Structures are given as structure tokens and as C-alpha cells.
Amino acid sequence: MAFESFPLRRAHEHPLEPMPRGAWPATLAPVTHLLDEGIDFAPVTVFVGENGSGKSTLVEAIAQAYGLSPEGGSVNAMHSTRSTESGLWRHLQLVRNAGASKRGYFLRAETMHGFYTYLEQNPGARAEPRFHELSHGESFLELVVDRFRGPGLWVLDEPESALSFTGCLSLIGILKDLVATGDSQVILSTHSPVLAAFPGADIQEVGEWGLRRSEWADLDLVRNLTLFLDAPGRFLRHV
Template sequence: MRRDVWPATLAPVRQLLDHGLDLDPVTVLVGENGAGKSTLVEAVALAFGMGPEGGSTNSGHSTRPSESSLWEHLALHREPGAPKSGFFLRAETMHGFFTYLEQHPGHRPEPVFHERSHGESFLDFVIDRSEWPGLWVLDEPESALSFQGCLALIGLLQSIVDDGLGQVLLSTHSPVLAAFPGATIHEVGEWGLRRSAWADLDLVRQQRSFLASPERYLRHLDDERGGP
């Protein structure tokens, strides 16, 4: 892949192409908007054979292709005997994915996801597929989930990993999800990918600082707008 063409112009993408990335039982990517987190997890999901807008391997669900070609330049290496199935969950496209499931029923009844709230349906899907072995790729799932929902998701995914049924790759802005027990955390930015401890993450320090004194941040916004 040419390094002067997006997405290879992003440092994390170049690092992935040049040096690869070992995925641990739970791998978490954190970083600012535009740093390349979603581009990376999307490429891994597509290279694994999952639908670009969410779904299982070989689902084929797509409404408006917008993914990069990065996945075409990745070679995935599995351990002998590792499952070849997987699930890709993107919170912003779950509505369309659930409609796809309704229109293409499988060999068993699906939960009626559209009759649940966004967060409830997201968790219902994980529960429904939790006994299927494979790779779980999740792109910023906190946008569908409350604080308690994030904790519930960690519990569900932890059970899948502990039972030897799956491996997790997760991108997030949530310090709650980034605290996934035993996860390997990579901070994504202009430096590329760097392994970090949870307490050292910018998103953890910033949210701690905000919660300790929100008025300092909000006053700064008023100053930028020229308010009183």
C-alpha cells in the first residue's frame, strides 16, 4: 500500500503495515477522533471476513461502502485450531444491521432487536452470540451504552474470553471500557501505536480532571466563544 495515500498517511496505519500488531486475548485501542482507531479495527474485521457495517463472518451486510482498502493489505495469522468465525459490532450502524438480520433470518429465531432500546439491543446481540467461538471486534460501543451498560458489556466479553470462546479487539473513548481487566492497551496517535497502562492514558487523566472540576473546562469554552 502506498504510504503517501490515506489511510497510510496515518502513523498507526503505517506502523501496522510495516511492523504488524499482535492481538492479545483482549486488545484495546484508545485515542482522539481521527487518530485511526476505527480504520484499524475496521480493516482487521474486513480482513477476517466480517461485514463492513457490522455482522458475522461472511454476513455481507453493506448499505453504503465507505471503508478503506487497508484490509486488502493485511495478512492475518491465526494460531493452529483458532476459530475462523467472528463478529464486528459498530454502534452507529446497528440499526441497519438488525434490519438485515430481520430480512435474512437464519436457521433459528432471532431476538426482536428493534423492540429494544439501542443499548439493550446491543447487549442482547452479544448475549445471543456469546456461545459462538471467534474474534469479537467492537468499534466505540460506548456510544450505544450507559455507564452500567459498559460494565455489563465488559462482563459479557470477559466471560467469553475466560471460557476460551473468543478474543476481543476493541476501540473506545470510554475509560470504563479501557479498564477491561487484563487488556493490552495501545494508545493511538501521531506517534503511531504505543502500549500504555490504563492510569497513564490521556483519556483517563482528562476525564479525572474534568470530573474533579468541570467548571474549569466549561469556563474555558465560554472564553473561546467570547461569552461573559
């Protein structure tokens, strides 16, 4: 493989810490796929899939294996409230690109309120933005702008939960500028057709088949939303 300057090249099962296949979350097809075959990362890798498919489990395990707090934060962040994450990260081995940045940040929409409180209670050398005084979407984008700087690995779990349509477009714009430098990398999970359309992204569709690379137009979430927008009544009469 040619030399790359972004942080992560690949993730696979750790040869010295194999995970029992009968233990959760190895019972999920995408997790088994990752353990058995590994996954190669692009500058932008997007995981899409239904609720419960395992995409967030994959993303949080990759973040933890990299050294990021599962509830949000930078490398070696100590923020933790109630641990609910799987132990998958202990069984992963990450292959890093030589000389690439070891910086990174993990954001997940479902833990943002507590994370804002943690940041307020543990201020750094400079004044923190008043995240709690902003709307959910405004605070999320403000945190991305404030923390996602320079080279590094930027991991996001379902950020559309905090964002409107235009907010999703704004997030793509911010991340696209970071990736354009060549030494930053984005890994995210999403239900959003907008975020899944990230230019140049390697899309991994997550489901009972495991992991499969897909084109945006072929994604179930894109096809289903297109059908719904074309004739919402066809769907709503069955609700």
C-alpha cells in the same frame, strides 16, 4: 511464541500487497505503524484515541481481513448499504493461531440500526430478537448475548456509543466470560475509560505517534476525565 488457542496472533502488511505510503489511510501514523512494524494481539486488545486518530480504521480493517462484514455481522456476512471503508484490509496479512476457531462477529454502534433491519429481513432458522423494539443499549447487549457464543474473534467499534455506564460494565462482564475460556478473543476500539479498563487487556493508545502500549492510568482519556470530574468548571469556562 507458545501455542495459543485464541484466533489471531498478529497482523502486518501483506508482503505481496504493499500499501503506498502516500495513499490514505497510510497517511495516518497508526496505520503506518501497523504496516511498518505490525501488531501482536493479546486475548483482549483495546485501541483508544481521539476522534480521527485512526483507531476505527484499524479495527474495521482487521475485521474485514478476517472476513467480517464492515457494517456488522459474522464471517462471510453479506450485509452492505454504502461502502465508506478504506481499502487497508486488502494490504493486511493476519497470522492465525493453528487450530483456533475461524468464527467471529463484528459490531459497530454507528451501523446498528441498518443492521437490525437486515437481520429482520433475513431471519435465520430461529426467531430473531425484536431489536428495533428495544432501546439502543438494550438491543446492543441483546445482540452480543445472542451472537457472541463459544470460541471466536469478537470485534467491536466504539460500543460505548450505545451504552450507559452500567451497560459498559455489563458488556465487560459478557466479554470477560468469553475470553476466560481461552479460545475466544476480543478486539475493540473505544473512547470509554470504563471499557479501556477491561481486566488484563493490552491497551494500544492511538495518536500522532502511531501505536504505543499504555497502562490504563497513563491514558490521556483517563487523566483528562479525572481532571474534569475533579473540577468541571476549569474546562467548561473555555467552551
